[in-house]
Amino acid sequence: MATFSQATIEKGNDWVQYFLCSACEDEKLVESADFYCESCVKFYCQKCIHLHSQLFKKHSTHGRNDMKKWPVVKKVEDFLL
Template sequence: MATLSQSTIEKGSDMVQDFLCSTCEEVKLEESADYYCESCVKFYCRKCIHLHSQLFKKRSPHQRSDMKK
């Protein structure tokens, strides 16, 4: 399950929570997520979304800007 990383509020930004990439988190890496796949119910960074898109061509993950929806 994806977890929240350090809040960007603490870094001086407005009320934004960063989500960690689910795949990277499994191997103990803390990479900020840029995409979310509703079918997988997982978050992905830019590197991992490339592999995800190759494996699951019919799924359309949401970009970070759409995550609030």
């Protein structure tokens, strides 16, 4: 099962979620993800999605404007269950 790099900041009842770029995180860098790849089940920043798209032309990626297709944050999933 894939693990997602994510953080949730609780502020009263408001939750702000962000995901970290999987490729950058492997290099010990902290970069916010702008895309999610369903095939790889990984997150990518602007820089890394360019390389990913060159290598994997048939993979389906979703940007922040389509976050409904991104995985649910574990804390939210637990709450809903």
